[in-house]
Amino acid sequence: AQSVTQLGSHVSVSEGALVLLRCNYSSSVPPYLFWYVQYPNQGLQLLLKYTTGATLVKGINGFEAEFKKSETSFHLTKPSAHMSDAAEYFCAVTDRGGGYNKLIFGAGTRLAVHP
Amino acid sequence: DTGVSQNPRHKITKRGQNVTFRCDPISEHNRLYWYRQTLGQGPEFLTYFQNEAQLEKSRLLSDRFSAERPKGSFSTLEIQRTEQGDSAMYLCASSLGLQGGYEQYFGPGTRLTVT
Numbered sequence: 001a002q003s004v005t006q007l008g009s010h011v012s013v014s015e016g017a018l019v020l021l022r023c024n025y026s027s028s029v030p031p032y033l034f035w036y037v038q039y040p041n042q043g044l045q046l047l048l049k050y051t052t053g054a055t056l057v058k059g060i061n062g063f064e065a066e067f068k069k070s071e072t073s074f075h076l077t078k079p080s081a082h083m084s085d086a087a088e089y090f091c092a093v094t095d096r097g098g099g100y101n102k103l104i105f106g107a108g109t110r111l112a113v114h115p
Numbered sequence: 116d117t118g119v120s121q122n123p124r125h126k127i128t129k130r131g132q133n134v135t136f137r138c139d140p141i142s143e144h145n146r147l148y149w150y151r152q153t154l155g156q157g158p159e160f161l162t163y164f165q166n167e168a169q170l171e172k173s174r175l176l177s178d179r180f181s182a183e184r185p186k187g188s189f190s191t192l193e194i195q196r197t198e199q200g201d202s203a204m205y206l207c208a209s210s211l212g213l214q215g216g217y218e219q220y221f222g223p224g225t226r227l228t229v230t
Contacts, residue, residue: 009155032216032217041226042224043206043221043222043223044158044208045221051216051217090157090158092157100212100217101146101170102160102171103160103219105157105158106157107155107156107157108155
């Protein structure tokens with residue numbers, strides 16, 4: 001069964017520092033990949049997605065992610081963290097086996113940004 | 116586009132009571148999903164509708180859970196004889212399927228507390 005691993009349940013960075021949140025998936029067939037952000041007591045907001053084509057995808061709020069098939073990874077980065085980036089981030093996949101009908105989420109990474 | 120809405124936002128109930136949640140998807144979206152999110156975890160898929168047809172149910176959806184989407188518009192999720200283990204955030208999402216690149220748009224969720 002498809003699974004998603006997010007390495008590091010908590011990540012702390014200083015304002016202005018690089019943000020790197022890691023995501024690895026288990027499928028041998030490249031899935032569609034997503035990153036969502038969740039602020040406290042809110043639903044999930046889509047940051048970016050990869051389906052096909054260019055492996056480096058850009059999203060909202062200055063985030064980007066690179067799909068690496070050989071590493072089965074889809075890590076999320078942002079060159080310079082802002083205080084407003086503090087939130088929980090979820091990596092998710094959906095694939096052809098499931099008819100692209102459901103998202104499988106990782107456990108999430110809580111990002112803290114310090115002044 | 117008013118987004119996905121969910122009501123109520125919070126529900127506190129006593130064990131053994133029945134509860135019902137409502138989700139109103141983005142109006143042109145034909146697919147609707149329910150997920151459950153417990154503290155510190157990513158959302159887990161519960162069920163999925165295409166128009167009014169319920170096409171997939173997770174093993175997480177016990178016999179006490181039932182979901183409907185009459186006329187392919189709003190959806191309801193009912194939990195009968197609630198248990199403390201049902202305490203969670205219940206998230207609804209909608210999508211256009213292939214036409215929308217399988218992106219799912221989430222509502223703010225309904226937080227259920229069973230005492």
